[in-house]
Amino acid sequence: MLERSFRATRGSATLSSRPPVASQTRRLRCANVSSVGLPRRGCCGSRARRMRASLAASQVPSGSGGPDGVRRLVVAVGGLRWSGLTKYLARLGWSCWVVTAASPAGTEVANGVTVESCPRRRTLNDVYRWLRLRPGLQRVGRGPNEPFGEPLEQAALGWVARMRLEAAMLLSVPDHGRGWILRAAARARRLIAAVQPDAVVSSGPPHSTHLAAWLATRGRRTRWLVDLRDPWAGPIAATWRSSPAYQSLLSRWLSMRLERLVIPSANGVICTTRDFAAALRASYPGVSVEWVPNAADRELLPARSPDPFPGLGIVYAGTLYGTYDLGPVLRALRRFLDRHPPAAAQGTKLRIAGHIEPHHERALRLEVTARGLERFVESAGVLSREAALNLVARSRLAIVLAHRSEWQVPAKLYELVAMEIPTLVVAPGESPAVREAVRLGATVAAPDDVAAIERLMEALWLGRMSAPRDPNVEVLVDYRDRAARVSRVLAGMDGTAQPE
Known part of the structure; x- marks a missing residue:
């Protein structure tokens, strides 16, 4: 029974939605970029896991901002965290536009959020994985009673294994969202030009979302916040140190360089825990860091x-x-x-x-x-x-x-x-x-x-x-209650107070 159940058919995560809110005393305009069926971070050639990243633009009444005296915000966001937040921000009067690779073709409106499809491109890594998974070409695994291999952090990598690891990472850097970075950046840049936002927020993983936002905001005087749901180049939790991405010298070098490009270029960082925020402040003392815990819808x-x-x-x-x-x-x-x-x-x-x-x-x-x-x-x-x-x-x-x-x-x-x-x-x-x-x-x-x-x-x-x-x-x-705090953060107000 146990062995048979391990071979169960894989599925994918789904989210339901509700009708949009009609009242909009404030408007949040968003574009969401997501990648679908991407392998889990740090596992080259592993089973796929759905990832989401999004780009959003918003506007809130203010004495400054655009010609109409309204501030506008673009947010690159992801996963259930921002699906819940944008839903309840809409109920606070914000209006959102989302561009995503996960949505069906065309445009749909739900929860006060407009969703548009932006498919990701096929990459060389996709072709490589397809070839590996073709019938007859899969490597024969160990039997269920055979000793299992050690994780990478305990195994000594020979030069052949090291070269194979680095070659595999070369196909997937900066992460498995590489097929939609340029498309997401182009779509976001057009959205920013149309909305004229006061701020941009990018959220990862996949951390390639931040690269899309970096490209989308070049040459524009727009406030940009980076939302790190998980660490990027560091600090790395012990649970990730056996992953191929951490073991790869190329991947670690590139992740560090990209993080050092992105975070100092941004106007602020949002993360999910107080400990992570303290570590980021120590690494980037000149960058404002706030933390907003996750929640549930x-x-x-x-x-x-x-x-x-x-x-x-x-x-x-x-x-x-x-x-x-x-x-x-x-x-x-x-x-x-x-x-x-x-x-x-x-x-x-x-x-x-x-x-x-x-x-x-x-x-x-x-x-x-x-x-x-x-x-x-x-x-x-x-x-x-x-x-x-x-x-x-x-x-x-x-x-x-x-x-x-x-x-x-x-x-x-x-x-x-x-x-x-x-x-x-x-x-x-x-x-x-x-x-x-x-x-x-x-x-x-x-x-x-x-x-x-x-x-x-x-x-x-x-x-x-x-x-x-x-x-x-x-x-x-509840994200309903978290949204009010996030609204203050997005508007540039102090949102760091958190009850213990």
């Missing part, structure tokens, strides 16, 4: 299902890569099932939804087999966003992994808390993920604290705990 999230999975339904919805490890959860699950046989008889199961890197897949198979958990672990592969959320809604415990993530908080934490699903964050020490989990009312366990994870499973099984009902949590996790 509660309107697009399902309620907890009235039809939960039998037994104790546990879910991990996310990618397994880098230092992320479900081993502690599996060990705790084995101990829990041994102490509570009725839970095993009633269908307790850990369900995994998301892409699993080959190294992690082999390690997971070995761990599951060694602990006799074949009947209690199931992988659904990569699901659509709707299917993944429905899987979470039927579960009684959700797992968030944040091993060695010194600068970031997994965005899924906000969605799980907003759905009122009891959530366990597996992370060490005083990391940003641990502090945010405590602030939001989630449970925290260190990666080596198997007993604490088992106690949480037991408490849920025996009905001793449920999701927190603190009404303040709704304000802390």
Whole structure:
């Protein structure tokens, strides 16, 4: 069952939309640029993952600005973060235009946002990956019972392997969005000329979005903000140091040079955690840095299902890569099932939804087999966003992994808390993920604290705990409330105050 489920068909994330808002006392004009089906950052030749990046222009009433006395803003943004923010900015009276590679051909309007299609070009790397994945040309992988290879940070690269790695990186630098950088820049430049914005915001990853914004703003006196949802050239979390992008000398050299080109050229930087903001201020003391945490769009999230999975339904919805490890959860699950046989008889199961890197897949198979958990672990592969959320809604415990993530908080934490699903964050020490989990009312366990994870499973099984009902949590996790702060930041006002 486990092996068969690992071969599940891959899907893609989807987002729903609502009708636009008619009242517009202020206007936000945006263009959004996104790339679809791009391999995950740092994994050359790996399975594809959808990425989004966008470019937006807006205007707000002011005593300065264009001829009509209105300030205008162009934002290069991405992912669920800015899908939620622009939606609620529209409800505050902003109007948005989005140019994206992910949308169908033509133009559509939703949530006060106009979306236009801007397809990405096919690149040499696309051809290379297509040739590698052709039937009969794929390399034969190791069997499920064979020892799995070491990650790159532990393996000694010979000169042949090093040359192959650098050649692979040469095909994909600066990242897998390279096929739409020039198209996005051209579209954004035309939009800026038409809108005459007062500011531009670019958001990544993919960090090639910042290059598109840099090109689009050359020769124009426009305020430009860079939104870094994840670090670019640094600081690099330990969980990424085994990735091909970090191991490649070419990739690291180019990322550093491009970051040093982009950030000093911008008028400011936005990031997602206080720790990341402090590191950026130390690296670029002359650049203004603000931090705006992620959140969730509660309107697009399902309620907890009235039809939960039998037994104790546990879910991990996310990618397994880098230092992320479900081993502690599996060990705790084995101990829990041994102490509570009725839970095993009633269908307790850990369900995994998301892409699993080959190294992690082999390690997971070995761990599951060694602990006799074949009947209690199931992988659904990569699901659509709707299917993944429905899987979470039927579960009684959700797992968030944040091993060695010194600068970031997994965005899924906000969605799980907003759905009122009891959530366990597996992370060490005083990391940003641990502090945010405590602030939001989630449970925290260190990666080596198997007993604490088992106690949480037991408490849920025996009905001793449920999701927190603190009404303040709704304000802390909803993009509706985050949008007001972002509106002040975009307008050039002080938006750094953040309740703890």
